[in-house]
Amino acid sequence: MSDGAPAPPADLSPPLTFDGSRLARAVLRGLGWQLQFDGLPAAQGVLVVYPHTSNWDFPLGILAKWAIGMPVVFWGKQSLFAVPLIGRWLRWVGGRPVDRNAPGGVVDAAVLDLRQAREQSRLCWLALAPEGTRARGAGWRSGFYRVASGAAVPLALGFIDFGRRRLGVLSCLRLSDDADADMAEIARRYEGVQGYRPALAAPIRLT
Numbered sequence: 001m002s003d004g005a006p007a008p009p010a011d012l013s014p015p016l017t018f019d020g021s022r023l024a025r026a027v028l029r030g031l032g033w034q035l036q037f038d039g040l041p042a043a044q045g046v047l048v049v050y051p052h053t054s055n056w057d058f059p060l061g062i063l064a065k066w067a068i069g070m071p072v073v074f075w076g077k078q079s080l081f082a083v084p085l086i087g088r089w090l091r092w093v094g095g096r097p098v099d100r101n102a103p104g105g106v107v108d109a110a111v112l113d114l115r116q117a118r119e120q121s122r123l124c125w126l127a128l129a130p131e132g133t134r135a136r137g138a139g140w141r142s143g144f145y146r147v148a149s150g151a152a153v154p155l156a157l158g159f160i161d162f163g164r165r166r167l168g169v170l171s172c173l174r175l176s177d178d179a180d181a182d183m184a185e186i187a188r189r190y191e192g193v194q195g196y197r198p199a200l201a202a203p204i205r206l207t
Contacts, residue, residue, distance in 0.1 A: 016040040018069030025067040028167075033060070036168035037068045040156060044117045044124045046148040047072055047169070048140075049158040050204070051195035052129040057160055064160075064167050065127075072127040075106070107146050114151035127158065136200045139207035145182070149175050157186065163194030179206060 017039040028035055047070075049061060065072060073096055110126055117124030126147065130140035148155045157170040170189055175182050187204035195201045 016043065018071075020069030021066040023066075024063050028060075028063055028067055032165050034164075034166045035064060035067050036166055036170070037070075038169070040070070040125070040169075041154050041172045043121065044114050044151070045126075045154040045156055045172070046114075046144055046151075047125055047127040047156040047158050048130045048144050049127060049160065050130065050140075050190060051160070051193065051198075051201035052131045053134055053195035053197040053200040055134070056196055057129075057134075060160055060167060061127075061158075064158075068168070070125065071123060072125040074127040107143050107150070110147045111150035114147070114153050118151075118153070125156075131202045134200060137202040137207070139203050139205040140183075142206050145175065145179065145206060155186075157189055159190065159193050160195070161193045162196045163192070163198075 017037075025035060049057070075096055114124055114126070116122075128144055130144045131137050132141045144155070147153075154172050154174055156172045158168070159170050160167045170193075173182075173185070183205050190204060
């Protein structure tokens with residue numbers, strides 16, 4: 001750009017689609033929700049889901065995952081996986097336990113997994129809630145950004161909008177070298193999306 005300002009993150013086309021569950025789509029429709037998903041731009045990437053303000057987000061997210069047919073994995077509290085039946089079910093739906101006392105190790109492992117998946121032409125998408133909690137926080141935790149940047153994979157913007165009863169994937173983009181510009185663009189794309197408890201949604205900025 002002539003004024004020296006950083007270019008916004010590049011938008012990406014979504015050629016990759018899946019055969020999702022008709023039953024899950026029917027359940028969402030019956031609950032009054034509309035699914036939005038046009039595809040993914042690559043076989044590997046990071047999917048963030050925002051906003052996360054209620055316990056309802058998880059079952060709706062699982063229904064959307066099944067309806068889309070997207071075999072994502074997601075991070076969860078390590079303590080939940082210690083409960084026998086719950087832990088087994090969480091692993092079955094794609095959950096991976098995270099030790100929050102060692103976040104750097106989790107990020108490094110995710111970057112390595114995504115890089116290896118690309119080398120092996122293996123499908124691998126990591127889904128997570130960047131707020132990290134249902135309570136209102138100061139912003140987004142940086143793990144998603146470090147994983148997507150470190151592995152050089154696309155970032156997909158997942159959403160659950162209780163205001164318009166829509167959920168799915170807004171769009172996909174490639175992060176630039178300017179985190180502030182990236183987060184400003186992400187915030188612009190999420191404009192108008194409303195969580196179950198809007199006051200608890202964290203501002204879209206890295207903490």
